[in-house]
Amino acid sequence: MKTVVIRNGEEHQFVAVAELPAPELLNPEQVLIKVLCVGLDGTDREIVTDNFGMLPQGEDHMIIGHELLGVVEQAGVRSGLIAGDLVTALVRRSCKDMSCSNCRSDRSDFCETGTYIERGIKEADGYLCEYVVEDAKYVVKVPKECAPYGVLVEPQSIVEKVWNQVELIQQRMIWQPKTALILGSGPLGILVAMTCRVLGMETYVWSKSDPQSLNADIIRRIGGHYRQAGDVSGASDKHVGSAAADKGADRFFTGLTAYAAELNLRFDMIWECSGYPPLGYESVPLLNNNGVLALLGVTTGTGRLDIPGDLLHQEMVMRNKCVIGSVNASRRDFITGIDRLRTIEQLYPGMLDLLFSKRIAIEAVPDLDFSAIAIKAVVDVVPPEQWNAMLNVLPD
Numbered sequence: 001m002k003t004v005v006i007r008n009g010e011e012h013q014f015v016a017v018a019e020l021p022a023p024e025l026l027n028p029e030q031v032l033i034k035v036l037c038v039g040l041d042g043t044d045r046e047i048v049t050d051n052f053g054m055l056p057q058g059e060d061h062m063i064i065g066h067e068l069l070g071v072v073e074q075a076g077v078r079s080g081l082i083a084g085d086l087v088t089a090l091v092r093r094s095c096k097d098m099s100c101s102n103c104r105s106d107r108s109d110f111c112e113t114g115t116y117i118e119r120g121i122k123e124a125d126g127y128l129c130e131y132v133v134e135d136a137k138y139v140v141k142v143p144k145e146c147a148p149y150g151v152l153v154e155p156q157s158i159v160e161k162v163w164n165q166v167e168l169i170q171q172r173m174i175w176q177p178k179t180a181l182i183l184g185s186g187p188l189g190i191l192v193a194m195t196c197r198v199l200g201m202e203t204y205v206w207s208k209s210d211p212q213s214l215n216a217d218i219i220r221r222i223g224g225h226y227r228q229a230g231d232v233s234g235a236s237d238k239h240v241g242s243a244a245a246d247k248g249a250d251r252f253f254t255g256l257t258a259y260a261a262e263l264n265l266r267f268d269m270i271w272e273c274s275g276y277p278p279l280g281y282e283s284v285p286l287l288n289n290n291g292v293l294a295l296l297g298v299t300t301g302t303g304r305l306d307i308p309g310d311l312l313h314q315e316m317v318m319r320n321k322c323v324i325g326s327v328n329a330s331r332r333d334f335i336t337g338i339d340r341l342r343t344i345e346q347l348y349p350g351m352l353d354l355l356f357s358k359r360i361a362i363e364a365v366p367d368l369d370f371s372a373i374a375i376k377a378v379v380d381v382v383p384p385e386q387w388n389a390m391l392n393v394l395p396d
């Protein structure tokens, strides 16, 4: 079968299309999935451009891709699924350490040892190929009417996990969030914005993208407010976003504080989706009392930052503010993610489809220029016009 792999080259890893044997069912709990499409995200970009992928031990290659949409082609008798089911799959697999209570309870997203594996990312083959075999416990059924946006279930599960954690934490009080600020307007930032709108929050997005960009347009079309980072009168620092990385003490204020002052607003929840640490720290004082800052963006750098430690300490203690980090997601988050996407599609028809700014065939992946992707790239392993026949669904 056709696959996209990363291989160890002489100097660095490289991506290639490779012909590999198709997998087969090994036990009756498994299903054979025909891959329809695979979404690419920032982690894939790092794997492809920054040699971030960790190959399985003893192997010289690994199939990439972790955002799966597929159709069950062959179902083991004890899988609970049938041929024709539309499915996606979890990414992380539990560690082997018997002392890891979370992995032993199928909550590998809270693995205590860090020795978990992740399909397409860390020490296991991913989904960017024609066929995948998977244990049914890691497979999530997706309603067939969600096929056009079902590949977003995995990224949406990341959003759901954050919201689930926030709901658990905020049981400490009566909390009725009304305002949300999202830092970053990539695919994840946009899904967060859509989720906050569905949750009834006034939603503000602060990002580097041009106000005329498709990203900004989607935010406005769902009733959100968009502001380009740096586009603030009186901002103390014209060096905004990653461009500020080498400006020493100037790095703390990016213009975000000036934006909040201009709005004369604080936020009940802030979602940091950019992976730029100064934004996260700068935003703590911009939270309302009792508010939550969630860090979703990942940084791989070694940067340092001068921060007003006393102020941040005081804000968190005296105003009950909370900062959480969040990664990966559980089966429950995939399930609520499906429900959320359906609600988004009902309230804002056609907006999810706009995220797919680039659709490519599997052969085009090695030459893909990630920097030229407006929002999100999806690899169509099967052309979308053939999906309905495979799902036994009559076309409109």
Ligand SMILES: [Zn+2]
Pocket (backbone or CB within 6 Å): 094, 095, 096, 097, 100, 102, 103, 104, 108, 110, 111, 112, 113, 114, 115, 116
């Ligand atoms: Zn573990």
